[in-house]
Amino acid sequence: MCGFCRSDSLTTWRVPAFFDYEKLAHAIATREWSYRLLLWISRSLESGLLQPSRAGRHYSGAEAAALWIESNLRFIPAELRPPPDELEEFTAFFSTYLTSSFDVVVEQPDPCGGIRVIGYCDCQVCRRIQNASHLRAKRVYARDKRRAALLMAECLTLMAMAHKIETTDERIENLLSHPSTRQQAAFLAFGHWLVRRLSGDSDGPAVLALWRMIAWDPRGGMRRGFVLGLGHFRSAERALLASLRKE
Ligand SMILES: [Zn+2]
Ligand SMILES: [Zn+2]
Structure with missing residues (x-):
């Protein structure tokens, strides 16, 4: 059973189709899941528990999202935690959700007063996660x-x-x-x-x-x-x- 859409099978439509409806249902559920996780991140950044990824080179958005989620998994509430066997798909989707839909409006003022915090990753995905409460829909x-x-x-x-x-x-x-x-x-x-x-x-x-x-x-x-x-x-x-x- 799929952890996101909680269904066993949705393939009751047997006409040769453009869509694989089972996959599509899963993608729709993953999109909603991404939205809820992002909302939670934006509300939880202030707690100071969530750890930004250290500077390194994230070769892809999916990799950046995966590393962030892995290192913060214990803080993410159970109902928002991606099921382990779907982590790869989820993080891949989540990274596209961040970069295709949102831009950072204002960089959060950093804790040491105006000097850019060095040592954290500044890739497209990490920057959006770190500024989750300062995102706006892309134009x-x-x-x-x-x-x-x-x-x-x-x-x-x-x-x-x-x-x-x-x-x-x-x-x-x-x-x-x-x-x-x-x-x-x-x-x-x-x-x-x-x-x-x-x-x-x-x-x-x-x-x-x-x-x-x-x-x-x-x-x-x-x-x-x-x-x-x-x-x-x-x-x-x-x-x-x-x-x-x-x-
Ligand atoms: Zn599914
Ligand atoms: Zn990164």
């Missing part, structure tokens, strides 16, 4: 939106290939120009990257741009009552498949 720029459109087109092409549907770039672009299919494609691409993030693979802020397309109200802020679930991905996949066949 999404036009280039991120363009990149997001490219990711959507890529996923649609993959889907067409998987179902042996012939298509062209123009047709795909045409699909993306309609608001409803565009949003379905955003689900497709967001879901695809959600799963890839379990291996520490993220496309950066473009993924955040996709998230805003599916979860945000066009007037700004989260859509009221929006909770990401498998149903969203299932209906997006079905609708897009039908549209691809119709074209």
Whole structure:
């Protein structure tokens, strides 16, 4: 049984699918878990118990997150502690969660009065963990939106290939120009990257741009009552498949 989504199997849908729904459910649960852990870290930094990672070179975000979690495991409440057999996936995902979604606003004033504390790691992940209470959602720029459109087109092409549907770039672009299919494609691409993030693979802020397309109200802020679930991905996949066949 999986420790994050607490399910044995979710594969009841037998149609050849774009998504592996079991993995997707797991990725959704890991994302929520990451959110809760980050919230806890931001509230617990003041206790002074949490240890920043010593300066060293963290070769990847996943490695930085893994080392921090390992050395602070005993302080993390049991319900937020990643299960040992999923630690690797969790830390990989958690690092992408930090670096793709947030920027540090103000560096915390350091304890020795204005002089930068030397001796702690300052990589992208460690810096965000150490400043967890000073994070703000990344800004999404036009280039991120363009990149997001490219990711959507890529996923649609993959889907067409998987179902042996012939298509062209123009047709795909045409699909993306309609608001409803565009949003379905955003689900497709967001879901695809959600799963890839379990291996520490993220496309950066473009993924955040996709998230805003599916979860945000066009007037700004989260859509009221929006909770990401498998149903969203299932209906997006079905609708897009039908549209691809119709074209
Ligand atoms: Zn799971
Ligand atoms: Zn680091």
